Amino acid sequence: MTAARVRTGLVGLGMMGRHHARVLRGVEGVDLIGVADACGDPHGVAGDLPLVGSVAELIALGIDAAVVAVPTAHHEAVGLELAAAGVHALVEKPVAHDVPAGLRLAEAFESRGLVGAVGHIERYNPALQSLRSRLENGDAGDVYQIATRRQGPFPARIADVGVVKDLATHDIDLTAWLARSWFDIVYGQAAHKSGRPHEDLVAFSGRLADGTVTSHLVNWLSPFKERLTVVTGSRGSFVADTLNADLSFYENGTVTTSWDAVSAFRGVAEGSMTRFALEKREPLLVEHEAFRDAVLGVDATRVVTLRDGLATLRVAEAAIESARTGRAVDPRLLARSSDDALPALRIPTLSRTTS
Template identity: 65%
Template sequence: MANLRAGLLGVGMMGRHHARVLREVEGVDLVAIADPGGDPHGVSGDLPVLTDIDALIAEGIDTAVVAVPTRFHEEAALKLAAAGVHTLVEKPIAHTVEAGQRMVTAFEDAGLVGAVGHIERFNPALQQLRTRLEQGELGEVYQIQTRRQGPFPSRIADVGVAKDLASHDIDLTAWVAQSAYDIVAAQTAHRSGRDHEDMIAITGRLRSGVIVNHLVNWLSPMKERVTVVTGEKGAFVADTVTGDLSFHANGTTPVQWESMAAFRGVTEGDMTRYAFARREPLLVQHEAFRDAVLGRSSSAVTLAEGQHTLRVVEAALSAAARRDVVTLDD
């Protein structure tokens, strides 16, 4: 079977990594790159940098990666769907829920694979966490908490921290727990003079009853990417910067200090840090997309899943504006 002919739209801060990884994926050939801004990072190699999506499609591509600013996702995706091109769109799926739904519908109607680049699902720490939860190692899950904080990235200008970063946490939480969001509330802040929010705190509940909390900002001098899942037998802690996963077990040794035992509820048990293979998440994501296009079993994030994540983000922003709790419908 001939390799898939892949095209890449956008070679900015994220697109440059797609350009590198696409050249490493078995069964895929990167044959065309387009970016109206040229090639600022020098990743095109011997490929000419085309000017727009129409020129990219004209190269006869089978698949495409859309890594342009969010407000341009819909236009590019709809043209690719009309041309019969399977497409992976960077997260978030679109700048509005309405645009995202038009994308979902276009690819479904065309019978094409449409995927969203929610890369955190492919982080080795979270993949290990998901597997261990499925195997019952935590027992009943009570709460999922995430912290995603760091300095402002100059690459982002068209969306706020909720769509750019909190979308990661919302997607990975629903995926790890295998449950959609039920209700959300939130608080936002604008501290840096930009049009969009640069800080958000989200709290909510999944349909499974699991409580969720997400702290996300562009205002912290330290970079933090942590997911904590607390349950019946203890707590898992996943660090997606390092790819580490550890487990803090509830203790089985009685606490002799009676008043302290009553205060603490559970005791501290053993802490285990797991050893496992760590592959680059972006490469694993591209392999999943390739497999979906080839009709194989795949863990690629579908456009419909990306649309649900965007709906939760929009609900959180609405809840913050209204100072209310928003219920997600089916």
């Protein structure tokens, strides 16, 4: 591998692939060498780059790393081919179509000492990065609850998974990451309202290992787009709007009363509200910089690992199972191998290491 530069290929030129191609061209220390898609280049993103029809042809161009933006059903096959060739990979979320496939991917990259990352892009959103730092600083006090809403119209690009694995995995990952605690239990309800084979609406609640209560509303049936995370603690509530990368804090007010019958009940009152000024860099760019630094051996702590993605996928499958059976499900009890341990939850930062 050329020192301080990463020769990178892109597999998949659909809706997400075109965004990856745009961003990769501007990442310092990265050379986009070629792109691959068996269906061609529908959005015209290749430009003067070699356009090939297979992963093998892309590998033959001499790449060090690849971004995998194919449909979820193909993540495992493409990832295993890259790992076998010694190529680092950033795989779009979810990590795979099911937990066994995700485990095979993680083991393939780990056994070869390769960087395997998952595109859980919300971790790189400025609002959530700032929120996590403030939670770590104790600004919310004791965290009681994390609630998310992720709603919008159906994206025509999605056909092989339902709304849980496509959209709710964002909320599962960011919730566990913000709290630094994994899910102990989930209970969900799902529905099929638009005639497709997979669920398009889900509402599920959960409890993290640290006792934090969570709730998540996700669908493809709303005519508006919403991406909201609310963290409620003993000092107030943080509200993060990741569509606009905005973060606000609603402080608990202090109210005194001499009325004994009322003062016996503890509660909160409306206090001051602060909207924070944040540096707003594009999350996809920050994600690619983190992947570049991991490949170069500069800093491997900022990527979302395949194990992270696997743990998130396990919770997603637990939510689907709960909706199917009508019972609460412990994600930890879903089939796992002896070495399939829960990963540490790290924080990527907004800072950039130049190459």
